[in-house]
Amino acid sequence: MGKGCGGALGKGKKKDEAKAQEAKPAAAEPAAQAPAASAESKPAETPAPAPAAAEAATAPQKMAYDYTLKPHPVLAPPTGPVMVCILDGFGENEFKDEYNAVHMAKTPTVDALRAVPNRFRTIKAHGTAVGLPSDADMGNSEVGHNALGSGQVVDQGARLVDIALETGTMFEGAGWKLISQAFPANTVHFIGLLSDGGVHSRADQLVGCLRGAVARGAKRVRVHILTDGRDVPDGSSIKFVEELEAEMAALREKGCDIAIASGGGRMKVTMDRYEADWAMVKAGWDAHVLGKAPHQFTDAKTAVTTLRGTDEAPVSDQYIDPFVIVDKNGAPVGTIQDNDAVVLFNFRADRMVEISKAFEYEDFSTFDRERFPENLRFVGMMQYDGDLKLPANFLVPPPEISHVSGQYFVRNGITTFACSETQKFGHVTFFWNGNRSGYLDAALEQYLEIPSDKIEFNHAPDMKAREITAASKEAILSGKYKVVRVNFANPDMVGHTGDLGATIRACETVDACVKELLEVMDSVNGRWIVTSDHGNADDMVQRDKKGRPIFSEEGKALPLTSHTLAPVPIFIGGAGLPDTVVFRDDEPEGGLANVAATTINLLGYEAPSIYKPSLIKA
Ligand SMILES: O=C(O)[C@H](O)COP(=O)(O)O
Ligand SMILES: [Mn+2]
Ligand SMILES: [Mn+2]
Known part of the structure; x- marks a missing residue:
């Protein structure tokens, strides 16, 4: 997973896994230290002919999928x-009131884009349109960027786990067999x-x-909870x-x-x-x-209630201090011991990779584990992470996302620059x-x-919006890249804090950065798509079923820290885009998965x- 999986693997790995990773290129360090040397040796102007045929000749044993893109x-x-x-978390919400930070922010760039006829629309970014169980x-x-990059809708982790539980396949797999070894005599x-x-x-x-687990004989179970x-x-x-108690x-x-x-x-421990x-x-x-x-309690409800502090100035659930539940003698009730089984029950990858490494890799030195339980199941x-095979054992096979747009690009000699800050x-x-x-x-991409x-x-x-903008402008002007992919984290990451004023500011900053990027794109006759991956900043208040804001007894609006169900905007344009190119009107149900085909069309x-249809007509 980006730097996380490439760069950090060396800090702790199983010996047999090291080789596979060493053969893989690690993600780039910042440009100043690691210029895309390879991109220089392959000029960006002319997409090379598709090497599918040549590849088949050198590797005849493989059934080569034909990635050739036709003009x-x-x-x-x-x-x-x-x-x-991508303006992360920048939805187009029906509630256009004082709690919609996207609406309240001064965003002259996006406002002007909205006014261009047939080059602005909204697309679906939630529910079944991105492979989730329901609307x-x-x-x-995760699901948003999967759909954007792959051009397809696949059943995502949430849905796959539901199916595995409903059909019982979870309890028949190798992962379950492994943990069930601990059922009779371990935790x-x-x-x-x-x-x-x-x-x-x-x-x-x-x-x-x-x-x-209990139905199948587990005698001792401990749950370690991360509050949301x-x-x-x-x-x-x-x-x-x-409810869990x-x-x-x-x-x-x-x-x-x-x-x-x-x-x-969850923002203090593990994730x-x-x-x-x-x-x-x-x-x-x-x-x-x-x-x-730092804190011990004899039950979890007291732990959470106490650590949240006073009602006047509560500590957010996201930031509750780490705590341990102890018995009446003060001894922890559930440390992890040799031969125990451990299940990470999150299905989503990004925030489980690091803790997985700590559990999986015998030889791990990123921090001092003090004690590494033996024969853990x-x-x-x-x-x-399918590339790292991390973890080696799991309860439900992850979604298989094949033929992603990046694979088409590298097979057709199309160079890519992708940039964001750590969080995205x-x-x-x-x-x-x-x-x-x-x-x-690695010869064709720089991340x-x-x-x-x-x-x-x-x-x-x-x-880091301004730094991302500066680096992306440099990449655009370098002439090395045919595709430039940028994510601005602000509307999402600030939206998650529930701070309305700061989220308005986040949207304004991003709007100013988009302006700079579009100007530089125009200067090189480029074409662009500006869109988002899901809503967040577009609604910062909890609402009742009728959409009315909910207030506390003291009259304070209750903040909404989560994403929203809103669709997201998509804008197209650029000095290099002929006037005839506009959004088609026969894809009203279009969603994030339609963006990859649209991008490929813009590339000519x-x-x-196999992709969801393009959103444009020429
Ligand atoms: O992990 C997070 O920060 C949130 O749960 C989801 O936000 P993201 O999907 O925008 O990363
Ligand atoms: Mn996001
Ligand atoms: Mn988010």
């Missing part, structure tokens, strides 16, 4: 690049995000696993703890010794991503495995490429990560027939 019948390739710019599921970055630990957000995990799926407040309303963690009481009746053993807020802050993962290891944390809900870096690389870590072809700040982003809502090629 578009009408639209010739542009002289400049094609840019796809009640909000979109998220089975479940670690993950406790909420019904459906972005990283779902509490009902955890319950399905717990019931399945980010994909679900802040403050809801207490309810999820109560009630379920566990029923399972105790069945003879299982089951309890919550440790926990903490770091893209190596933004390994200290979070260490805090999780210490609490879950060693039973060490360790599984993920899914395999989080894997989104424009790993997720975009169908959950593949590292480069698809640039701008390091994110390590703070709560409402305190710095500009994040016909889109693959």
Whole structure:
């Protein structure tokens, strides 16, 4: 997964896995240190002829899929690049009131784009349009970037786990067999995000696993909970703890010794991503495995209630300190011991990769684990990184996302520059490429990560947008790249803090950055798409069923920290785009998965027939 999986692997790996990764190129360091040397040796102007035939000759044993892109019948390739710019979490919401940060922000650039006839529309970014179980599921970055990059809609993790539980295939697989070795005499630990957000995990799926384990003989179970407040309303963690306690009481009746053993807020422990802050993962290891944390309580409800602090100035569920549950003698009730089983019950990859490495790799030195339990039966809900085969054992096979647009590009000699800051870096690389870590072809691509700040982003809502803009402008002007892919994290990451004022500022910053990028794209006769991956900043208040804002007893609007169900805008344009190119009107149901075909058309090629149709006509 981007830098996370390439760069960090050397810090801890199983010997047999090291080779495969060494053969793979790692993700790039910032441009100043690692220029795309290869892109220089292959001029960007002329897409090379598709090498599918040559490849078949050198590797006749492989059935070569024909990735050749055919020229578009009408639209010739542009002289400049094609840019796809993602404003992460920037939805087009029906509620256009004071709680819609996108609406409230001064965004002259986006406003002007909205006014261009037939070059602005909205597309679906949630639910079944992105492979989620139902249209009640909000979109998220993983499924959004998967759809944007692959041009296809595939059943995503949430749906695959539902199916595996409903049909019982989960309990027949190799992963389940592995953990069931611990059922008779050892402890089975479940670690993950406790909420019904459906972005990283779902509490009902955890319950399905717990019931399945107890029904199949698990004698001792411990659950390590990460409190949410980010994909679900802040403050809801207490309810999820109560529901889990009630379920566990029923399972105790069945003879299982089951309890919550440790926990903490998802932005404080365990769930770091893209190596933004390994200290979070260490805090999780210490609490879950060693039973060490700054706070001890005898039950989880008291832990969460106490650590949230006062009603006047509560600590968000996202940021609850790590805690350990202890018995009446003060001893932790559920440290992880030799021969135990450990299940990470999140299905989504990005925030599980680091903790997986800590559990999986014997030789791991990123932080001091102090004690590494022997003969752990360790599984993920899914395999989080198919390239690293991490973890080796899992309960449900992950979605298979094949023939992604990046694969077409590298097979057709099309050079790509992809850039974001740490928090979204894997989104424009790993997720975009169908959950593949590292480069698809290092000779033709450069991935640039701008390091994110390590703070709560409402305190710095500009994040690294200006640095991303500067680096992307340089890439555009370099003439090395035919495709430029950029993600601005601000509307999403600041939106998750629930801070309306800061989120308005985040949207304004991004709007100014888009202006700069479009100007530079025009200067090189490029074509561009500006869009988003899901809503977030477009609604910052919890609402009742009629859409009315909900207020606390003190009259304070209750913040909405999660994504929204809103569609997202998509704009096309650029000095290199003929006036005749506009959105077609016969794809009203278009969604994120239609963007890849649209991009390929803008590059002057016909889109693959397996892709969702292009949104444009020429
Ligand atoms: O992981 C997160 O930060 C949120 O749960 C989802 O946000 P993302 O899908 O935009 O990353
Ligand atoms: Mn996102
Ligand atoms: Mn988000």
